[in-house]
Amino acid sequence: MTDTTLAELEQRATARRDRPSYGHDALIACDRLVRIFTTDGVEVQALQGLDLLVKEGELMALVGASGSGKSTLMNILAGLDVPTAGAAKVAGCDLLSMDAKARLRYRRDVVGFVWQQTARNLLPYLTAAQNVALPMQLRGGTKRKAKAERAEALLSMLDIADCRDRRPHQMSGGQQQRVAIAVALANNPSVLLADEPTGELDSATGEQVFAAFRRANEELGTTIVIVTHDQAVASEVRRTVAIRDGRTSSEVLRRTEVDAEGQESLVAREYAMLDRAGRLQLPADYTETLGMEHRVMLELEPDHIGVWPDDAARGDDPKDEG
Ligand SMILES: Nc1ncnc2c1ncn2[C@@H]1O[C@H](COP(=O)(O)OP(=O)(O)OP(=O)(O)O)[C@@H](O)[C@H]1O
Known part of the structure; x- marks a missing residue:
């Protein structure tokens, strides 16, 4: 090997090192994420090298057929499950290497979660305000008055201040889901994850719940990822990512266009995903x-x-x- 070649190799290596890493400016970065489940000796590859980047402040939807891997991904992002391989970072936290203590802190402070089943989100014997104060209590360090004020402010922001002293069974499904959003926002997380949050609701109530997510995104700047089958939700966000066979397969981006008469309309365009190996589906x-x-x-x-x-x-x- 000649000196010139060595120098060239060094130069190339340095250039590669200086290149920003994949997803360096994203709040959520999943890089070739793999999750294999083994049951009775049979392997299921729920995620097969999934790439996903989400910017800070985005409100986006994830769609896909049953069994495509959406819940598996959400459980990983929520810190409830660990991927088999690949890399996943959320707000600077490495989801593969976190120890138990860091995982607990991550679940308490960095992410909030809203489940489809309204009953799963709230404690039945606490009022709405007490449910919202609970995550702050578990974290500690917040004065009683400040906790009550924050709970009050979140319930007002989501238009359910009148539910403050009601227990879950005294509220409608839509009100319960909005309280669940307030609970998930209590500790001011960077990311709010929701798995089919409107799945058990009729379309009018679903719209109110989606409006609450939008308000949280606009007023608090929280990054929000919603898994949904609900076409109304999927078509109202700026970006919908489709998952197929454990990989992101396509994206629909929507933007507002103004025509010559000044009329605004939402224009949607579908994109295919090009992965880092150059594969295109x-x-x-x-x-x-x-x-x-x-x-x-x-x-x-x-x-x-x-x-x-x-x-x-x-x-x-x-x-x-x-
Ligand atoms: N704990 C588990 N053990 C074994 N296999 C699992 C487990 N969890 C998920 N799977 C399998 O992984 C694949 C992806 O499942 P996942 O629940 O992520 O899909 P999904 O897109 O959320 O589906 P749905 O829309 O029906 O909820 C499926 O084949 C499923 O059977």
Whole structure:
């Protein structure tokens, strides 16, 4: 090996080291996350190298068919489960290497969680205000008066101040879920995670609950990730990420556009995910329409990459046809 080559190698290594790490500016960064469950000697790969970045202050939705891995991911982000491989960081906390004490602190201070089952979120023998004060009590260090004031402020912000002295069975499902959001926000977490929070509610009540998430996001700046089957929720957030077979497969981004008459409208665009190895999952309806299977032809153009069905067998060049 010559000196020049060595110097070049060193230079390349330094450049690589200086490159910002994957997801360095994201609040949630999942990098090739794998979770394998083994039951009775049978392995299920619930997550198969999932990549996901969420910026601070985002309000986004996760969608996907049953069994695609959504709850597995949420349990990992909530600090309730540990991935088999890969890397996951939330607000600077490394979810793979946390010890028991750090995990407890993470679950208490960094993330808040709202479950689908209204009954699972609240203690039945405490009032709404007492439920909201409980996480602050468990953390300690907050004066009684300050705890009561914060509980009051959160309940007012979410439009349920009138439920303050009611126990869960004296509230509607939608009110209980909004109290659950207040409980999850009590210790001012960086991230609020919700797994099907409107799943047990009718659509009008679901809308009120979603409005409460939006308010928390706008007024407190809390980053919010909602797993949902609810089309109304999925179509109201700026970003919806779809999970398929334990990987993120596509994203819909929505933005407000103003036309020449000054009319505002929400424009949605679907994107496929390109993983760090360069793999791209093409939507099944696209590949089926063009009969693409096994192998496709690629062409690099100045501003895009062309993908054609494999016509090698026919011996003609599909790009010459028009
Ligand atoms: N504790 C477990 N032990 C064994 N297998 C599990 C466990 N938890 C999840 N799985 C499997 O992992 C896969 C992903 O499950 P997960 O619950 O994450 O999917 P999901 O997208 O949340 O589905 P749903 O929308 O029905 O809740 C499924 O095949 C499931 O059977």
